[in-house]
Amino acid sequence: MLTELLTGWIAHQRWFAGKGRPIDALAVDSDLELAPGLRHLIVSVRQGETRDRYQLLLGCRQEIPDRLTHAQIGYADGQGFYDAAHDADLTGTLLEAMAAGRDLGPLRFRHLEGAGIDTSQRSLVLGAEQSNTSLVYGDAYICKLFRRLIPGVNPELEITNALALRKAAHIAQPYGWIETDLDGEPTTLAMTQEFLSNANDGWALALASVRDLYNSPERSASDAGGDFSAESFRLGTATAEVHREMAAAFPTGVMEAAEVKSLMEDQRRRLARAVEEVPELAARAHVAEEAYQRVVDVAHAVPVQRVHGDYHLGQVMRTPTDWIILDFEGEPGQPLAERRALSSPLRDVAGMLRSFDYAARHLLADHPEAGDLHAQAVEWAELNRSSFLAGYSAGGGRLRGEDAVLLRALELSKAVYEVVYEARNRPSWLPVPLAAFDA
Numbered sequence: 521m522l523t524e525l526l527t528g529w530i531a532h533q534r535w536f537a538g539k540g541r542p543i544d545a546l547a548v549d550s551d552l553e554l555a556p557g558l559r560h561l562i563v564s565v566r567q568g569e570t571r572d573r574y575q576l577l578l579g580c581r582q583e584i585p586d587r588l589t590h591a592q593i594g595y596a597d598g599q600g601f602y603d604a605a606h607d608a609d610l611t612g613t614l615l616e617a618m619a620a621g622r623d624l625g626p627l628r629f630r631h632l633e634g635a636g637i638d639t640s641q642r643s644l645v646l647g648a649e650q651s652n653t654s655l656v657y658g659d660a661y662i663c664k665l666f667r668r669l670i671p672g673v674n675p676e677l678e679i680t681n682a683l684a685l686r687k688a689a690h691i692a693q694p695y696g697w698i699e700t701d702l703d704g705e706p707t708t709l710a711m712t713q714e715f716l717s718n719a720n721d722g723w724a725l726a727l728a729s730v731r732d733l734y735n736s737p738e739r740s741a742s743d744a745g746g747d748f749s750a751e752s753f754r755l756g757t758a759t760a761e762v763h764r765e766m767a768a769a770f771p772t773g774v775m776e777a778a779e780v781k782s783l784m785e786d787q788r789r790r791l792a793r794a795v796e797e798v799p800e801l802a803a804r805a806h807v808a809e810e811a812y813q814r815v816v817d818v819a820h821a822v823p824v825q826r827v828h829g830d831y832h833l834g835q836v837m838r839t840p841t842d843w844i845i846l847d848f849e850g851e852p853g854q855p856l857a858e859r860r861a862l863s864s865p866l867r868d869v870a871g872m873l874r875s876f877d878y879a880a881r882h883l884l885a886d887h888p889e890a891g892d893l894h895a896q897a898v899e900w901a902e903l904n905r906s907s908f909l910a911g912y913s914a915g916g917g918r919l920r921g922e923d924a925v926l927l928r929a930l931e932l933s934k935a936v937y938e939v940v941y942e943a944r945n946r947p948s949w950l951p952v953p954l955a956a957f958d959a
């Protein structure tokens with residue numbers, strides 16, 4: 521039976537949000553033939569009280585060829601089934617339908633006005649660690665399939681299209697998208713944007729700098745060959761410029777002191793849930809509680825706007841001339857309303873500050889001389905955090921003295937989220953966010 525095959529297969533997918541928890545039931549909610557041998561499925565997965573929906577591209581063949589065995593789901597009812605995202609003979613259907621602005625059943629394929637799409641490009645699945653699945657077509661386009669579906673327009677499509685209309689810098693140009701109605705709401709299934717073929721991932725660049733420093737421990741972070749601080753400064757400036765464009769493209773507001781206090785109450789509740797799920801956090805929770813209390817003690821009105829929401833070094837790419845910011849979809853798994861809510865831009869600043877800490881400490885996890893390198897880790901992180909903040913100010917980002925208390929609280933709030941994220945997805949990485957409470 522196909523549902524049994526899918527149940528066994530989905531549990532092991534990187535993008536599956538319910539890893540580690542038993543699947544009580546999987547049902548196929550919709551099954552649409554997009555082309556011969558290519559079906560689009562939306563499946564519901566029930567685990568305890570939660571019901572999540574995922575989209576699958578299902579390839580169907582009598583015999584699954586060797587080139588696709590790595591994508592095999594299994595055989596049932598005399599058919600071979602596999603993840604068609606890996607079959608370039610079939611994924612061209614998506615690009616062609618976007619280029620043509622076609623409707624296929626309830627699926628609507630669209631392209632931006634004036635966006636010329638070369639449909640001859642063949643796809644490969646991107647190998648990067650991802651919460652979704654990205655198809656890279658030649659070296660021209662990348663189509664991100666949002667695997668876990670939450671009703672509504674994905675913030676990444678909404679924000680990227682709005683910034684492109686404003687001809688904003690520091691974004692990858694959007695080309696098209698796929699949508700359908702889910703629970704009566706237009707819902708984004710995928711989006712296609714320019715593929716930055718000559719770019720390097722910010723996380724990889726930062727790690728290279730840290731590795732260089734660790735390999736020459738007698739040098740300071742600013743002397744090491746891979747000094748990253750000038751890049752951190754430029755990234756800060758680009759971040760401030762994108763924040764300014766987002767403030768112009770979407771509504772803004774003011775979070776009054778009372779709302780700031782209420783936000784800290786929410787953070788306290790989130791902390792309590794995190795402590796229940798990750799006991800290692802319990803002994804450190806007071807650090808976050810004290811930071812939240814300091815915000816309450818000096819609460820004042822703060823400007824709010826649309827923000828990135830899940831900002832870190834893995835979400836930015838360095839081209840030969842620029843920093844490009846990607847993946848405006850917010851924290852995976854959070855309700856759409858929360859991901860589209862107006863927030864302080866300092867939330868993104870805090871996310872990137874956390875990422876410098878991650879880059880500095882990640883390599884220490886299993887490094888033979890970790891103890892001796894701790895000072896370099898702290899120095900590298902401090903140098904790049906301050907450079908990023910300097911760049912953010914230089915780019916016009918608001919960083920006032922009275923914001924320091926809120927920024928610290930937002931950093932610890934992000935660290936609480938990361939503790940839960942790592943406990944669920946990468947337990948060996950857990951010491952990295954836990955260290956944020958020891959500083």
Ligand SMILES: Nc1ncnc2c1ncn2[C@@H]1O[C@H](COP(=O)(O)OP(=O)(O)O)[C@@H](O)[C@H]1O
Nearest residue numbers: 648650651652662692714715716721834846847
């Ligand atoms: N436009 C792009 N050009 C080149 N590489 C990209 C592009 N968008 C994403 N990537 C690569 O894919 C990785 C994952 O992208 P991301 O949007 O973060 O996916 P997810 O939200 O599924 O984690 C990024 O770290 C980057 O390496």
Ligand SMILES: O=P(O)(O)O[C@H]1O[C@H](CO)[C@@H](O[C@H]2O[C@H](CO)[C@@H](O)[C@H](O)[C@H]2O)[C@H](O)[C@H]1O
Nearest residue numbers: 650651830832833834851852874875878938941
């Ligand atoms: O990139 P995603 O949208 O999937 O974000 C999730 O996964 C991230 C890891 O891929 C995770 O980021 C954490 O690890 C990064 C290094 O891998 C580090 O740069 C970030 O600072 C740290 O938060 C992110 O939290 C999660 O939402």
